[in-house]
Amino acid sequence: MTQLILFNLFNGLIVGAFYALMALGLSLIMNLTGVINFAHGGFLAIGGYLAYTLIPYLGFWGALAVAPVMTAFLGLVVERFLIRRVYGHDPLYSLLLTFGLAFIIEDGTRYIWGAQAVPYEVPSSLTTPLSSEYFFLTGYRLFMVALAAISVSGLFALLKWTRLGMRIRAGTLDLETVSVLGVNTAILRNLNFGLGIYLAGLAGVLAAGQLGVEPTIGSSLIMPSFVSIIVGGLGSLPGTLFGGLLIGVASALTSVFYPSATEAVMYVIMAAVLLVRPRGLFGQEGRF
Amino acid sequence: MLNNGSLTRYAPSVIGWIVLVSLPEWINVVAYTDLGSRVVILGLAAMALNFLLGHTGVLSFGHAAYFGLGAYGAGLTLRYLAPSTGLAILVGTGVGMMAAMLIGPLIIRLRGVYFAMVTIAFGQIFYFIAFRWSTLTGGDDGLTNWSRQPINLGFATIDLKSPVAFYYLVLFVFAVATAIMAKLLNSPFGRSLLAIRENERRALFLGIPVNLRIWLSWTVSCGFASVAGAMYALLNNFVDPRTLHWSQSGAFVIMAVLGGMRSFWGPLIGAAIYVVLQDYLSSRTSNWMSLVGLVFVLVVLFFPRGVLGMLGRRTQA
Numbered sequence: 196m197t198q199l200i201l202f203n204l205f206n207g208l209i210v211g212a213f214y215a216l217m218a219l220g221l222s223l224i225m226n227l228t229g230v231i232n233f234a235h236g237g238f239l240a241i242g243g244y245l246a247y248t249l250i251p252y253l254g255f256w257g258a259l260a261v262a263p264v265m266t267a268f269l270g271l272v273v274e275r276f277l278i279r280r281v282y283g284h285d286p287l288y289s290l291l292l293t294f295g296l297a298f299i300i301e302d303g304t305r306y307i308w309g310a311q312a313v314p315y316e317v318p319s320s321l322t323t324p325l326s327s328e329y330f331f332l333t334g335y336r337l338f339m340v341a342l343a344a345i346s347v348s349g350l351f352a353l354l355k356w357t358r359l360g361m362r363i364r365a366g367t368l369d370l371e372t373v374s375v376l377g378v379n380t381a382i383l384r385n386l387n388f389g390l391g392i393y394l395a396g397l398a399g400v401l402a403a404g405q406l407g408v409e410p411t412i413g414s415s416l417i418m419p420s421f422v423s424i425i426v427g428g429l430g431s432l433p434g435t436l437f438g439g440l441l442i443g444v445a446s447a448l449t450s451v452f453y454p455s456a457t458e459a460v461m462y463v464i465m466a467a468v469l470l471v472r473p474r475g476l477f478g479q480e481g482r483f
Numbered sequence: 484m485l486n487n488g489s490l491t492r493y494a495p496s497v498i499g500w501i502v503l504v505s506l507p508e509w510i511n512v513v514a515y516t517d518l519g520s521r522v523v524i525l526g527l528a529a530m531a532l533n534f535l536l537g538h539t540g541v542l543s544f545g546h547a548a549y550f551g552l553g554a555y556g557a558g559l560t561l562r563y564l565a566p567s568t569g570l571a572i573l574v575g576t577g578v579g580m581m582a583a584m585l586i587g588p589l590i591i592r593l594r595g596v597y598f599a600m601v602t603i604a605f606g607q608i609f610y611f612i613a614f615r616w617s618t619l620t621g622g623d624d625g626l627t628n629w630s631r632q633p634i635n636l637g638f639a640t641i642d643l644k645s646p647v648a649f650y651y652l653v654l655f656v657f658a659v660a661t662a663i664m665a666k667l668l669n670s671p672f673g674r675s676l677l678a679i680r681e682n683e684r685r686a687l688f689l690g691i692p693v694n695l696r697i698w699l700s701w702t703v704s705c706g707f708a709s710v711a712g713a714m715y716a717l718l719n720n721f722v723d724p725r726t727l728h729w730s731q732s733g734a735f736v737i738m739a740v741l742g743g744m745r746s747f748w749g750p751l752i753g754a755a756i757y758v759v760l761q762d763y764l765s766s767r768t769s770n771w772m773s774l775v776g777l778v779f780v781l782v783v784l785f786f787p788r789g790v791l792g793m794l795g796r797r798t799q800a
Contacts, residue, residue, distance in 0.1 A: 287599075
């Protein structure tokens with residue numbers, strides 16, 4: 196029993212890390228531009244599929260490095276030609292626009308790569324269990340957790356110590372002033388969008404190894420990411436991270452004791468948080 | 484909304500009703516009667532959403548949940564409770580409205596994007612319940628083995644088997660529902676909703692209990708969405724979890740925007756365009772999903788004010 200709980204706890208941590216990576220990207224974009232990117236899940240799927248296509252040429256490690264960058268580049272293009280047009284308008288329009296994009300991407304991936312999940316090879320050095328007692332501790336799983344932790348730390352470091360990060364943080368608080376101080380906010384928002392999409396692409400590559408990759412993977416991961424943001428509190432990146440891990444672990448543990456509520460539990464947590472603290476656990480007062 | 488009485492104001496509505504009432508007479512030339520029923524039902528759902536979106540100014544992206552609850556309420560009633568179409572519609576509406584009333588207090592304090600996100604997320608609860616509780620709902624395969632029953636009025640029995648008879652039932656429900664919504668919007672209550680849409684802070688200073696009004700508007704809006712959902716279940720004699728899915732919510736929003744969300748009838752026109760387009764595309768190509776997505780993108784980029792907004796008809800709510 197202990198082993199089963201540990202197994203699910205660890206699984207929950209991994210799934211939570213996916214949620215968090217995706218939700219952090221969503222949060223970054225939303226904080227700076229007020230756009231909820233419904234197509235975020237679509238970019239995640241693209242990341243996974245690009246890695247699948249690149250593996251025969253670049254190998255696992257090469258694909259892991261290149262696929263998220265390519266996804267991010269696609270994000271930059273999409274922002275430049277589509278998303279940019281709805282800044283400053285009613286949030287309704289950004290929702291509808293990215294909603295349509297999500298449809299197009301899901302259908303597009305199905306058209307290019309087929310409706311069935313594609314097999315995704317993880318190097319055998321990573322798949323062997325590290326311990327016979329704790330059979331679930333494969334190298335790949337530990338590697339995923341480690342990589343997610345490194346990416347998240349990298350993101351926070353970038354936001355805290357680099358010039359770009361400082362500008363993103365400042366823009367989140369008051370974009371107009373940042374613009375007046377001579378920062379090109381068009382480029383800033385573009386890069387910020389690309390950064391968010393990079394995280395989605397990275398989550399996609401990692402998820403592909405763990406869950407396999409199929410066209411609907413994006414739409415199945417987007418709702419938990421929303422819940423992570425709501426639970427953690429809008430406007431707070433550490434909150435989003437915490438929210439993602441919390442609901443990942445909570446639904447994994449629920450699957451041990453009451454499997455049919457695996458998905459429902461995250462919404463119960465969300466309802467409880469909204470009841471007690473409408474702005475979310477770490478949300479700033481009066482921001483939304 | 485039709486209160487100044489001039490002929491030019493009445494004319495579009497009269498023409499609209501003539502088109503709707505005569506629909507079974509001409510639709511078979513281009514399509515089939517059930518498509519007409521679908522337009523009217525989804526139009527009602529989009530108008531119900533627009534009660535909140537266009538007239539109260541609150542962005543809900545989770546109306547499919549209440550639409551779907553109405554559908555499951557009706558389907559489950561006919562499957563397990565009693566062979567009564569009327570009861571099925573009432574139960575469906577009651578279930579959807581009750582859920583909205585209960586969820587309302589959790590969300591009415593939120594605004595804008597946040598409100599939209601939370602409504603989407605809450606909608607997913609019902610999706611997963613319908614999906615997981617397969618002994619009751621049939622799960623992913625949907626709820627089957629039931630069908631709409633003749634309505635017994637005491638002095639006469641209306642057989643709903645034929646698509647035309649059912650279309651007129653749909654139109655009757657639609658007429659009653661839209662009449663109530665129009666009446667509500669024209670009442671002082673409706674005016675206070677418009678005040679909230681235009682300037683929430685000012686409405687608050689005028690003594691309008693903003694959160695309470697948004698809660699009422701939300702409940703009314705979701706209630707009519709569940710009426711539409713119940714009718715949708717009866718139309719198909721079938722319900723599946725996709726009725727509850729967030730992509731259906733997005734479809735309602737795009738219908739409202741496509742038709743023009745500042746006008747009362749706009750969403751119906753939006754629904755007509757959307758449903759006919761989707762029906763046509765899905766019969767022609769398996770990639771209809773990207774084409775529908777393209778519609779979303781094009782509407783946002785080029786028709787943000789919708790068809791009626793483009794025509795420049797300044798309808799007062």
